[in-house]
Amino acid sequence: MRRENGEGSRSVRVRMPTIKKFPKSQNYIDEMEELLHIIPTLINPSIFSKTKIRSRIIGLALISRILILMGMIFSFSIIPDFDAGDGVLSLNLRLSEKRSEGCFCLASQACDPMIPLNSDLRFFRGIKTPIKYHKAIEFLHGHHVKKCADREILNTILSHEETRKFDKFYELLLVPLTRWDAARFLTIAIYPLARYPDFGIKEEQDSKMALEVKGDPDFYFSSSEQHHAFLPLYPILIRYTSLFLVRSLPKVILPSTFEAVVVLSALFLNTFFFIGAAISLYELTFSLVYACHEMTDKSFSNQGNEKNSLFYASILSQITATIFCVNPASIFFTSAYSESTFAFLTFYGYLCFHKDYQFFATFLWAMASFTRSNGAISSLFQCLWIFGKIIDLVLVKMNRNLSARDFIETGKTWMSLGIECLALILKHLTLASIMIFPVIYHDQQGVSFHCTRESDASGPILNPNWCKIHNDKVKSIFGTFSLYSYVQKKHWNVGFMNYFQIRQIPNFLLAAPIILISICAVLKWIDLSLRQYIQIKRLNLTVSQIHEWIGFSLLRFVNKDERDLYHSTMKPKSKQIPCETKEKINFISTQLLLGPNMLAYYAILAGICFVGIFVAHVQISTRMISSSCPAIYWYMASLIIGKDSIRRILNRYFLIFNVLGLIMHVNWLPWT
Numbered sequence: 001m002r003r004e005n006g007e008g009s010r011s012v013r014v015r016m017p018t019i020k021k022f023p024k025s026q027n028y029i030d031e032m033e034e035l036l037h038i039i040p041t042l043i044n045p046s047i048f049s050k051t052k053i054r055s056r057i058i059g060l061a062l063i064s065r066i067l068i069l070m071g072m073i074f075s076f077s078i079i080p081d082f083d084a085g086d087g088v089l090s091l092n093l094r095l096s097e098k099r100s101e102g103c104f105c106l107a108s109q110a111c112d113p114m115i116p117l118n119s120d121l122r123f124f125r126g127i128k129t130p131i132k133y134h135k136a137i138e139f140l141h142g143h144h145v146k147k148c149a150d151r152e153i154l155n156t157i158l159s160h161e162e163t164r165k166f167d168k169f170y171e172l173l174l175v176p177l178t179r180w181d182a183a184r185f186l187t188i189a190i191y192p193l194a195r196y197p198d199f200g201i202k203e204e205q206d207s208k209m210a211l212e213v214k215g216d217p218d219f220y221f222s223s224s225e226q227h228h229a230f231l232p233l234y235p236i237l238i239r240y241t242s243l244f245l246v247r248s249l250p251k252v253i254l255p256s257t258f259e260a261v262v263v264l265s266a267l268f269l270n271t272f273f274f275i276g277a278a279i280s281l282y283e284l285t286f287s288l289v290y291a292c293h294e295m296t297d298k299s300f301s302n303q304g305n306e307k308n309s310l311f312y313a314s315i316l317s318q319i320t321a322t323i324f325c326v327n328p329a330s331i332f333f334t335s336a337y338s339e340s341t342f343a344f345l346t347f348y349g350y351l352c353f354h355k356d357y358q359f360f361a362t363f364l365w366a367m368a369s370f371t372r373s374n375g376a377i378s379s380l381f382q383c384l385w386i387f388g389k390i391i392d393l394v395l396v397k398m399n400r401n402l403s404a405r406d407f408i409e410t411g412k413t414w415m416s417l418g419i420e421c422l423a424l425i426l427k428h429l430t431l432a433s434i435m436i437f438p439v440i441y442h443d444q445q446g447v448s449f450h451c452t453r454e455s456d457a458s459g460p461i462l463n464p465n466w467c468k469i470h471n472d473k474v475k476s477i478f479g480t481f482s483l484y485s486y487v488q489k490k491h492w493n494v495g496f497m498n499y500f501q502i503r504q505i506p507n508f509l510l511a512a513p514i515i516l517i518s519i520c521a522v523l524k525w526i527d528l529s530l531r532q533y534i535q536i537k538r539l540n541l542t543v544s545q546i547h548e549w550i551g552f553s554l555l556r557f558v559n560k561d562e563r564d565l566y567h568s569t570m571k572p573k574s575k576q577i578p579c580e581t582k583e584k585i586n587f588i589s590t591q592l593l594l595g596p597n598m599l600a601y602y603a604i605l606a607g608i609c610f611v612g613i614f615v616a617h618v619q620i621s622t623r624m625i626s627s628s629c630p631a632i633y634w635y636m637a638s639l640i641i642g643k644d645s646i647r648r649i650l651n652r653y654f655l656i657f658n659v660l661g662l663i664m665h666v667n668w669l670p671w672t
Helices: 028-041 050-078 130-141 151-157 162-178 181-190 217-228 233-248 258-301 306-325 330-334 339-354 358-369 373-401 404-409 411-451 466-475 483-492 502-537 543-558 581-593 596-614 618-628 630-641 644-664
Strands: 002-004 011-013 201-203 209-211
Touching: 050 162, 050 258, 050 306, 050 330, 050 644, 162 181, 162 258, 181 217, 181 233, 181 258, 217 411, 217 483, 233 258, 233 339, 258 306, 258 330, 258 339, 258 581, 258 596, 258 630, 306 581, 306 630, 330 339, 330 618, 330 644, 339 358, 339 373, 339 618, 358 373, 358 411, 373 411, 373 543, 373 596, 373 618, 411 466, 411 483, 466 483, 502 543, 502 596, 502 618, 502 630, 543 596, 581 630, 596 618, 596 630, 630 644
Parallel strands: none
Antiparallel strands: 002 011, 201 209
16 A cells, blocks of 8 residues: 655555454454554545645535525526415515615614614613503504615615616525525514514594504514514624625625615525534534543553544544535525524534633523524533532542541531532533523513503503413412413414324424434433443443443543543453454444533433424424534434445435425425
């Protein structure tokens, strides 16, 4: 075998080692060591250049977004739109309007200088009476939506005449990005007051203002309630990016309406965050696999081999990032959905936590929770870390400082340990609370928008029916009211097992592949963890010892240096591995991608999977898992490295779901 050594054209002849068949009694450790001596002769050191790998991943992520976007345009061009139904919000970009009828910015949009961009209660401070409040809402909502904003100001922002030449192109490019929930995110970005209730108001003959109630009082709250189901960070980012583009880019290259500029901004943001998520997932996988291999290699063979660790970390992290770039929910990472933003914040948060930047990781996870409500599930990471660190702290005190008898007899040590554990618990519970806080804050803001106005003699007050439910629960000791959960249940029938209906069987079938893969991933991690525990402890696990395995798993999760867990008297039992080098590499890769330091990631995958099956609309499981859980990509990478038949099945799964997404989602057909 000839291998370039990186210095000109000179080559070196490398003698390939003979791979022998190991006898069945050969120890697992010896087999791994033999393989690790073979690997360095098979690889090129240039694959360890992380700069080149990052560039390759950025290129792959960008190309995948371009291909998805081209597919959306093609599907939109040749397939007629279907009727999505009356209750589905659509967004009119106004690009096809005549010049005499159109204007860049409409009243009440974010580009209107009369509208406050920070749509919070401070704007309405002092507006307490129903009449004044309704007048303010009527003015700011811009009921006459065809009314343009201040012409004089708009002329300084954008020359409307010059931008009409690209409208046909922008319509073809941007309209496919506005389907389904994308219209909600974009509407919130365009109209800062979309979360406020909108009222029908008329002037009576006696010149007094009154509410025009049409049957159910909730008639006027339907729109603001539904907008409350979408958390605000992603629309806020789109809004400010749009205003930045309007004020900074050459006016001739922008679309002729503010709505179209907003959609263009969403496309730019999604592309940027998708690339960031791919790089973050690559770096996270590299760090975890490298750390896991270093622990195993040093513990088993007593000689660290950095090249072997780099080999596995580099290859497995590249495969993982590649799978992310072609994941089955790719269309939602390009369309104006929050998946790309959420994936970047979540994956980058995991990476920062692994590198011991815990406070910055908590900030990123809090921002993820302000983007999607399922970001709060990441608080499970902090909880598992607490349990693992407490176990580690107790063992450190018992095994390293004092004997067991001294530890029990010394009250001072008990007190010191209790203080350390309490400080640890308070720290991480505080961080977990910070991660959950954005969801609670958003919920309280929604209640404030709808239920804090006072009635007076000047006119009747109209509040949603659920305000009374909220007030009653606030008065009780343990009562809690979640507007987010209420809205999800009222408008979309979201709730525990609410989706278990015969007519929802097609949606369960649609989500079946990702759910089955997720369940298999969690069960595989549990199986490997149990096997490792049995091998290291050299015992047969019983039901009464499950708690010991849980504690052992938590300890391995928080320990970056596992050498203390492996002693010379605790070597694993013999295990025969196939003698072929490729199969051995597959075996070791699986151990690393489902390693002990990945406990929390597979636990979060299990939690997200549970929510997708039993609580949320089951069909969103594909995009929810794909944007939340690095573990799903690690497990799929282990499958792709394995048997060729499984690799072909996964490749077809990715291809079919991406093609179907391009056909169905773009043309108003229900998709994941």
